[in-house]
Amino acid sequence: xxxxxxxxxxxLTVEHRGSAPGRVxxxxxxxxxxxxxxxxxxxxxxxxxxxxxGLPFADGAGPHAVRLRISEEVAREYGPEGYRLSTDGSVAxxxxxxxxxxxxxxxxxxxxxxxxxxxxDAYRKAxxxxxxxxxxxxxxxxSPRFGWRGLLLxxxxxxxxxxxxxxxxxxxxxxxLNVFHFHLTDDQGWRIEIARHxxxxxxGAWRARTKWGHRASPLWTETPHGGFYTRDDIRExxxxxxxxxxxxxxxxxxxxxxxxxxxxxxxxxxxxVVDTAALTVWDTWGVNPNVLAPTEAxxxxxxxxxxxxxxxxxxxxxxxxxxxxxxxQWKASPAAQARIKxxxxxxxxxxxxxxxRHFDRWLAARGRRLIGWDEILEGGLAEGAAVxxxxxxxGGIAAAEAGHDVVMCPEQHVYLDHRQAPGEDxxxxxxxxxxxxxxxxxxxVPPGLSPEAAAHILGTQANVWTExxxxxARVDYQVFPRLAAFAEVAWSALPAPDARDHAxxxxxxxxxxxxxxxxxxxxxPPAGPHPWQRRPGVxxxxxxxxxxxx
Numbered sequence: 203x204x205x206x207x208x209x210x211x212x213x214l215t216v217e218h219r220g221s222a223p224g225r226v227x228x229x230x231x232x233x234x235x236x237x238x239x240x241x242x243x244x245x246x247x248x249x250x251x252x253x254x255x256g257l258p259f260a261d262g263a264g265p266h267a268v269r270l271r272i273s274e275e276v277a278r279e280y281g282p283e284g285y286r287l288s289t290d291g292s293v294a295x296x297x298x299x300x301x302x303x304x305x306x307x308x309x310x311x312x313x314x315x316x317x318x319x320x321x322x323d324a325y326r327k328a329x330x331x332x333x334x335x336x337x338x339x340x341x342x343x344x345s346p347r348f349g350w351r352g353l354l355l356x357x358x359x360x361x362x363x364x365x366x367x368x369x370x371x372x373x374x375x376x377x378x379l380n381v382f383h384f385h386l387t388d389d390q391g392w393r394i395e396i397a398r399h400x401x402x403x404x405x406g407a408w409r410a411r412t413k414w415g416h417r418a419s420p421l422w423t424e425t426p427h428g429g430f431y432t433r434d435d436i437r438e439x440x441x442x443x444x445x446x447x448x449x450x451x452x453x454x455x456x457x458x459x460x461x462x463x464x465x466x467x468x469x470x471x472x473x474x475v476v477d478t479a480a481l482t483v484w485d486t487w488g489v490n491p492n493v494l495a496p497t498e499a500x501x502x503x504x505x506x507x508x509x510x511x512x513x514x515x516x517x518x519x520x521x522x523x524x525x526x527x528x529x530x531q532w533k534a535s536p537a538a539q540a541r542i543k544x545x546x547x548x549x550x551x552x553x554x555x556x557x558x559r560h561f562d563r564w565l566a567a568r569g570r571r572l573i574g575w576d577e578i579l580e581g582g583l584a585e586g587a588a589v590x591x592x593x594x595x596x597g598g599i600a601a602a603e604a605g606h607d608v609v610m611c612p613e614q615h616v617y618l619d620h621r622q623a624p625g626e627d628x629x630x631x632x633x634x635x636x637x638x639x640x641x642x643x644x645x646x647v648p649p650g651l652s653p654e655a656a657a658h659i660l661g662t663q664a665n666v667w668t669e670x671x672x673x674x675a676r677v678d679y680q681v682f683p684r685l686a687a688f689a690e691v692a693w694s695a696l697p698a699p700d701a702r703d704h705a706x707x708x709x710x711x712x713x714x715x716x717x718x719x720x721x722x723x724x725x726x727p728p729a730g731p732h733p734w735q736r737r738p739g740v741x742x743x744x745x746x747x748x749x750x751x752x
Contacts, residue, residue, distance in 0.1 A: 208713035209318050210686050211378055211693035213344035214280075226289040226298050228255070228320070229334040233262035235297065240270035242445050243301075243310045251317060256329035268316070269297040270309050277304035283380070283447075284345030285312035289337045299337065304345075307447035311378050315342060322713065325376075325720035348646065350609055350661025351692035352381030352451075353685065355677075358388035358462070359487070360668040361407075361429035362677070368442050369674075373682075373723070375446040377689035382443055383521065383663060385453045386431075389461035389484040389492070393430045394452070394514075398506050399467065403430040406466035409483040415630050415670060417487040419741035423672075428483075436514045451573070452515045456504060457494040457557045458527030464492055470500055472531040472538065487669045489526045496532065496541045496553055501560060508564070518571050519588065524558050525575035555581030562587050573609070576601070592617075592665065594752035595648045602655035610646040611663040614749035616688060618680050619667045621744060627730050629679070629737035630670035634749040638728075642687040642707055643699040664688045670742065675724040679735055682725035686714055 207216060236244035247268065248259045263269070276286050282305030289299050299316065303309030317324045320335050353374055355362070362370075374382060386393045392406035408428035414421035431439070443450045461484045464471040471478035472495045484490055494500050511520065529550035532538040542553055555578070562572040562584035573588040576597025583589070588607040591598025598608040613620070613633070620633030646662035664685060671677045687707065696702050718725050724735070 207319065207338065207340075208710040209315060209342075210707075210710055210714050211690035212696075212707075212710075213315065213342050214695060215343045217341045219339045219341065225336040226339060227334040227336050228257065228268075228298065229266070230257060231266040232257055232259060232298060233264060233267045234259045235263040235267040235269040236261075237269075237271040239272045239306045240303075240309045242306065243270055243313050246310065246445065247313055247316075251320070251324060253328060254324045254326050255320070255335055257335075263297070265296050265298065267297040268299040268301070270313075271300070271302045272305060272309065273302035276302050276308065280304050280308070280343065280345035283307045283311060283349070284343075285309060285315075286341065286343050287312045287315055288341040289339055307380070308345075310375075310447045311344070311346075312342075314376060314378055315344070317376075318717070322716035322720050325717045346378065346693045347695055348659075348661030348692050350381050350663065351379045351689070352383050352609065352611075352661065352663035353379055353681075354383035354385055354453075354611070354663060354665040354667075356385040356388070356666060356668045357393050358385060358391045358668075360412075360672050361391060361393060361427065362668075362674060363429065364431060364435050364439065366674045366677075367431075367439055370677075371439070371443050371446055371448055373685070373721070374448055376717075376721070377685060378693050379685075379689055380447055381449050381451060381661075381663065383451045383453060383665075384439075385455075385521075387453070387455050387462065388459045389490040390487075391428055391430075391483060392462040392466065394436060394454075394511070395430055395432045396507050396510050397433065398510065399503070401466040402463060402507075404466070406462040406483060409485045411485050412672075413486040413669075415737075415740040416632065416743045418743065421740060422485075433510075433514060440515060449517050449519075450515060451517045451519050451521055452511055453521035453523060454504070454507060454511060455523030455525075456561070457496070457554060458525065459490065459523055460494050461490050461492045464494070467503070470494055470503060472535045474537050475531050475534045489528060491528050491530055493527050493531055494557075495535070496538050496557065504561070505564060508561070512568060512570065518569075519573045520565055520570050521573050521590070522558065522561050523574060524554070524578040525592070527554055527577065529554070549581075551581035553581070554578075555584070558587065559584040588660070590663070594750075596752055598659070599648060599651060599655070602651065602658040605658065607658050607660050609660050609663050611665050612752075613665070614751070615644040616641065616662070616664040617667065618664050618684055618688075619670065621742070622680075622684065622726050623730065624744075625730075626738075627736055628742075628744075629676070629731065629735060630740050631742035631744040632670060633743070634745045634747070636684070636749075638684055638687050638708075638711075639704050641684045642691065642704055643702055644688070644691050645699050646691065662688075662692050675735075678724035679726050679731070682718055682723050683711060683715065683728075686711065 301312035468478035621631040
């Protein structure tokens with residue numbers, strides 16, 4: 203019974219009260235009665251729904267109140283992110299609306315549902331109609347399937363200004379997503395200020411030009427590109443996310459994807475085989491051969507980086523990349539070969555594992571946990587490490603069966619830089635076609651996984667790599683509307699993929715498109731891109747057929 207309310211993601215249960223639909227008004231008499239632990243949700247309601255409705259939402263209890271409470275009963279039944287929302291007088295008692303959460307986050311997710319119930323105009327920044335707002339007479343009980351419901355945003359390939367990042371956090375919150383994986387460093391740019399290593403942003407944050415389209419494209423954008431977030435910018439982003447019960451997980455990539463850092467500090471590279479002083483921040487895409495040297499000096503340098511990162515990000519998890527690290531320079535480097543021998547390692551794969559294990563121990567000693575891409579399985583997985591399974595399910599399955607925690611984000615299903623439809627109208631088409639329905643039928647827990655291993659699936663994440671997304675509008679186009687489908691997969695208790703009611707979801711999306719319109723999201727329309735969303739003549743890399751299940 204969610205289709206008539208058009209809620210996304212779909213809640214566990216919705217109960218309509220009475221033989222005829224009833225309505226509960228929100229009007230100028232409506233107050234907010236915020237219990238202990240719900241203050242941030244009260245602030246959000248006043249700022250967001252107050253702007254959209256023009257209602258003052260003063261403090262106070264009583265029959266016109268929106269009552270916010272943390273409930274031990276809800277916590278026992280639905281967990282800390284679960285909630286119960288009631289507009290039924292027999293349940294709501296002496297309040298117009300009651301939102302009870304298992305914890306502060308549950309109250310906030312209940313407030314997100316309240317916003318959806320008020321209609322698409324509740325997503326605007328100023329009222330577009332006069333008069334009261336009505337709510338249906340209902341009780342909703344709800345909780346998420348997964349504790350990790352994430353989105354990765356790559357700001358290295360194309361930098362997004364701070365305000366665009368804050369807006370992205372609002373969009374995550376609107377879809378009940380609670381992890382923002384912040385990909386801050388790569389070959390094409392270093393985006394976080396590190397006080398003890400200022401050249402990382404003085405040099406590493408800027409490139410002279412940029413490949414336009416896929417790396418096979420002959421086109422270039424000759425305008426210099428770059429930018430970075432100051433330490434105070436990062437503090438603001440993290441605090442803004444925390445108010446919305448979103449954890450920001452930083453990613454500092456090593457030992458590969460490091461050319462921007464090496465361009466800033468050439469001694470970080472394999473100087474005995476490459477003239478690292480001649481390297482600049484990379485201006486094209488692909489897997490870069492320039493990787494960090496396996497020296498004690500490099501370890502100390504990155505320990506200093508991570509000390510500042512830990513000071514800025516309270517997240518338990520810290521992502522260290524670990525993916526796409528070519529071994530050619532290490533194979534050719536006498537210094538690297540001597541290091542392999544000194545450490546008693548078998549080969550270059552074990553050398554990469556040595557890098558990861560070092561930072562796993564370093565982070566664990568400071569109360570944090572390392573997470574990395576599934577290549578960290580090569581050469582042996584660090585004992586406490588968690589895995590982001592991106593190349594398919596296989597890495598995640600292997601890690602989970604071995605007792606490691608896993609976030610499922612297989613590129614064949616939830617890489618949102620991949621194209622949304624066949625044909626030449628899709629801008630800079632990358633990868634296999636992944637439609638809205640394809641994403642809706644994605645299943646994060648692969649069949650056949652043992653119950654013990656399945657318990658190690660922390661959740662799931664959609665990834666947004668921005669090589670062919672030069673600005674916010676292009677990010678919007680690639681992410682939406684598919685993020686709505688992903689959010690329902692991550693939150694809702696859906697049946698098996700083939701049994702999912704995509705037609706019902708599509709009907710609910712009719713209303714959700716109006717919400718996205720009110721928010722100013724440049725999503726891909728169901729009928730195809732607008733003329734200004736196309737990029738005719740710009741080379742992509744489309745892959746044909748059905749993506750393999752690996």
